[in-house]
Amino acid sequence: MQRRAAAIYFVLFLAIAAGSFGYITVVDAQRPEVDVQGQELTSDDTLRIGDRVYIASVSEGSGELAWTNQSAQASASLEHNSTATYQNQSWTVVIENRTDVSEFDLHEQLNVSAILANDPAVENETATFQGDEYVVYPANETSDRELVLLDEYLPAPETRTFAVGDEYEYVAEEDGQVNATVTNVTTSAAELTWTSPQENTISLSEGGNVTLGGTQYVAHFPDNSTVILSENVQGYLEDTRRQDYFTERKNGLWGVFIVSFGAAIVLLGAAYLPVKD
DSSP, rough: OOOHHHHHHHHHHHHHHHHHHHHHHHHHGGGOOOOOOSSOOOOEEEEHHHHEEEEEEETEEEEEEEEEEOEEEEEEEEEETTTETTTEEEEEOOOOOOTTOOEEEEEEOOOOHHHHHHOOSSSSEEEETTTTTEEEEEESOOOOOEEEEHHHHOOOOOOOEEEEEEEEEEEETTTTEEEEEEEOOOOOOOEEEOOOOEEEEEOTTTTTTTTTTTTEEEEEEEEEEEEESOOOOOHHHHHHHHHHHHHHHHHHHHHHHHHHHHHHHHHHHTTTTTTOO
């Protein structure tokens, strides 16, 4: 009698489990889809919004939009007494210490070693005496060895003056040589600015919101290589809510299947336990 009752309940729970599993396979094809309209993009497609052009990159269900800011500004400072490169030469930056300063000078840095080497009348090395540096004229048949102060020997260095608004050829680390503009001068430094186009990126993810040209879009990836940018943000949210509701109910059916199938196995095993007299 015990085994007969267990067999009946086993069949009942097995039928419930089979029905739940069968219904899951049927309703799975009825899963709600996100259905929004908008700009459909794949990798390397371009999107123009206003005066800005975006280049899309899509892969594995995510992506980004890249655009170049052609009017981006970069800046640099030339500090007082620092060394600057201008027209492939080294110069010393000199700024007057006054309240209304609006310009700065570049003083040529003379190559002392090269100047001495090119003058056969002097030695190639200077001499230091009592803290001063001298150029040495060697002794010869008609004259004795002579020392001349280095500052008196060297030619006057070339000077270039730049004021606010002037153009300055500047070598930037990332942009190379650029035509910069002197935008400000203080007693400590002169500021240069120039146009430096910069690339910017905007990340795209499923359901993520992006604002382009003042309009908000939602990103949807119907497949791994395509993204749709839709203005229908509310419609997207409603579709995902329906998907969440569907998933919740489907998970409930899986729960019924697991519990029923487990109960059937337990009952079947219990029915064949030995009976103690």
